[in-house]
Amino acid sequence: MENNQDKCRELARQIYELDADVYQLSGSILGRTFNGDKEQHIATLAALIYTHPQGHVLRSEIALIGNMARTISNKADRSRMMTRYNEILKEIEKIPSSFGSVDIVDEQLAALNISNPDHPKTGDDHLIICIGRTHGSAGTDIGFALADALKINYYDVEIFNMVLDRLEAEKDSFNDRENFDPKLDHIYPSTPAKRRCSDFSRYHGLPKKDAIFFNQSDLIRDMAKKEDFIVMGRCADVILTNNRIPHISIFITAPFQQRVRRMMEVNHLEYKETCKLLKKLDRKHERYYHFYTGRKWGDAVNYDLCINSACYGIKESVELIMRMIDKYPRPHKN
Amino acid sequence: MENNQDKCRELARQIYELDADVYQLSGSILGRTFNGDKEQHIATLAALIYTHPQGHVLRSEIALIGNMARTISNKADRSRMMTRYNEILKEIEKIPSSFGSVDIVDEQLAALNISNPDHPKTGDDHLIICIGRTHGSAGTDIGFALADALKINYYDVEIFNMVLDRLEAEKDSFNDRENFDPKLDHIYPSTPAKRRCSDFSRYHGLPKKDAIFFNQSDLIRDMAKKEDFIVMGRCADVILTNNRIPHISIFITAPFQQRVRRMMEVNHLEYKETCKLLKKLDRKHERYYHFYTGRKWGDAVNYDLCINSACYGIKESVELIMRMIDKYPRPHKN
Structure with missing residues (x-):
């Protein structure tokens, strides 16, 4: 549809008439304010469409008619009204820069996000899940249980240290021999690993x-x-993004008091010292992340998703993430 | 399993032996550091299990063995090792306050979270999705499209104002009549609405x-x-939580620069004024939320989930939320 004034006026008339019919069929008299001066209302609505197609006001006007139409008790009437409603929505979609038409997507971020169904499947990509977490939020428990459920490897700071220690020990042994164990290639790339x-x-x-x-x-x-x-x-999220390697980045946190409660139970600590310890660990995390990435740790704009683990618990957080990445194994409802 | 020293020592031996077998089968020599002094290693591991069953170090030790076992190329060997690995994990789970055994769940929050599969289904609950969003993140577009996809009603500030205006106009008409339109009951509860x-x-x-x-x-x-x-x-999230009404609360945001880009396109604005406007709107949002809830707007601990819409776009954000609430209509993979 061209965005000219006649077309807008025609669309405004359709909206007005749908509104009138919907309110009549729903038996409500609440619509009558809208029904004041018909031609004046249509002119206002047409101007709204013409000048501000993106405007939230138009969307809200439309949405209110839709909400009301869904309350019509007669099924045939309701279906007829919803058909007209959907046709109007389709017309609005055709208007240049109509609401909903300007996407927020960052193509670069989306292309790296493996939980985005639009993510281009190249066949080379691996399922890599980066999990950041506040201490005490059970983030590591969730990560470990998720790795187990997905039957994939799990890496945390201790494992990295162990692997790096072993690689370092390996180096000494390597220096004494001419040939490096070729099986290592399967786990970690041999030459760069050796050089590192x-x-x-x-x-x-x-x-x-x-x-x-x-x-x-x-x-x-x-x-x-x-x-x-x-x-x-x-x-890891920032390292992978900088290297343009697809992954999903998740931040797991929980309300401070809930984290305190859990840490007290896990580590058999007193309330006051737990609060102090947790604040210290949060600051340490924050500084580490900011130092190496220049970003604010835990800010939702730096991850694909954030989960409040207190609202789910460990097991349900794992299932939630599996549903997100569409790998959830149980038969789907509906 | 009782958490006594003999049992811990037995478990430590099993872990040690699995580690040795796994490294041998995977053809790697990286495991040999661990293989230094057998009895000493077992004693250390047993102490780790006995004193710090929650400890992340134990989990990392175990995880590293699991990671390595998954690289074994012979399928029968791999399967045998993974069975032993899983048996050890099960034994560890039985230890009181073993890792993963202290949940982070807040029972009150979880009971109100309808995207939690453990949420008790009473039959009375409605699907209520509360969406908070930063300006320019396309949060309202996502909310509107989601309502459309789920065929449920959509309410935003404009709709509330229209409904409240109409209810107020209704009041005058009501005062002149003896009987209120009973159909209104279907939409909004009549007596309290009238009183309001x-x-x-x-x-x-x-x-x-x-x-x-x-x-x-x-x-x-x-x-x-x-x-x-x-x-x-x-x-709405806080209002519903305070009234103990189940719902899901989602916060939608996107990186500042991406929101600026989108707002410039939507509203045909210049870069500088858009930055200024966006910062002003963020501050306004923040104050409003804090004033009425005492909470920090946009902080992940105040919502069930946060979504970075720049990593998904409008359409994919809608699909992501539908997967989360397990209402996604397309046939499920796997």
Whole structure:
């Protein structure tokens, strides 16, 4: 539909008449305000469509008619009204820059988001789930249980440290031999791993924690080419995004008091010291994430999704994530 | 399993032996660090299980063995190792306060969360989706499209104002008649609505914006007893939680620059004025939410879920939410 004044006026008339019919059929007299001066109302509505097709006011006007139409008790009448309602919605969609027509999608982000059904399937992508979490939110428990449910690998800071330690130990053994164990290739790419190993002890002249971070980053990037996995923290979301490797990034948190309650139970601590400890750990997390990414830790704009684990619990959080990534194994309802 | 030292030692031995077998079968030599002094390692592991069953270190040790076992190329070997791995996990689960055993769930929050499959179905509950959103994130477009897809009603601030205006106009007509239109009962509860109407103009001595807020709150609470709907903003999540009415609360946002880009396109604005406007609107939203709820607007702990709409777009956000609430109509994969 061209966005000219005649067309807008015609659409306004259709909306007005649908409104009148819907209110009559629903037996309500609430519509009568709208029914004041017919031609004046149509002119106002036409102007609204012509000048502000994106406007939330038009959408709200339409939505209110739809809401009312759904209350019509006679099924045939209701169906007839909803058909007209849907036809009007379709007409509005054709108007340039109508509401809903300007998407919010960031094509670059969406292309990397594997929980987006529009994500282009190349066949090479692995299922990589990055989980950030506040301490005490059971995020690591959820990550571990999710890895188990999906039968994929699970990596957290301790595992990275163990792997890096073993690779470093491996380096010494490697230096003594001519051939590296080819089976390692299956797990971690051999040549870059070896090079990283030999470089590891030197830290590239960086502070040790930076060296560890960069070693972890390389490991995450290399693993992403080889296997499906869940990675806890390590700014893996940002590392993968910067390397244009598809994944899903989830942040798990829970209200402070609920995290305190859980940490007290888990670690047999007193209330006051738990509060203090949790605040300290939050600050530490925040600084780490900001230092290596320049972003605000836990801010919803930095993840695909955030989950409040207190509203779900461990088991249901796992199931929720599985539904999100559409891998939920039980037969679907409907 | 009792949490006594002998049992822990037995479990530690099983873990150690599984680790040794898995590394041997995977053909890797990385496991050998772990294989240093067998009895010493078992003693350390047993102590870890006995003293810190919750400890993330134990989980990481186990997870690393699982990760490695999944790389075993011979299917029968892999299956045998994974069976032993799962048996060990089951044993650990039986240990009091083992990792994963202390849940984060807040029973009160979970009972009100309709996207939680554990939510008790009473038959009286309606599908109520509360959507908070940052301006420019397409949250209202997502809410409207979701209402359309679910065939349920959609309410936003304009609709509330229209409904309240019409109810107020209705009041005058009502005062002239003896019987109120009984059909209205179907839409909004008649007696309280009428009483609210007659009280509305008086504002209960409150500032007008407070009166509107409280009228909206009453309306939301009454609607929740009658119908399925989506409500945009209005602190509906907190109103429903305070009234112990089940719902799902979702916050939709997107990176600032992406929201700016979209608002410029939608409203034909310049970059600088859009940034200024968006910051102003964010502050306004923040103050409104904090004033009526005492909570921080947009903080993930205040919602069941947060979605970054830039990672999905409008259509995919709708589909994501439908998967979350398990109402997604297309045939399920797997």
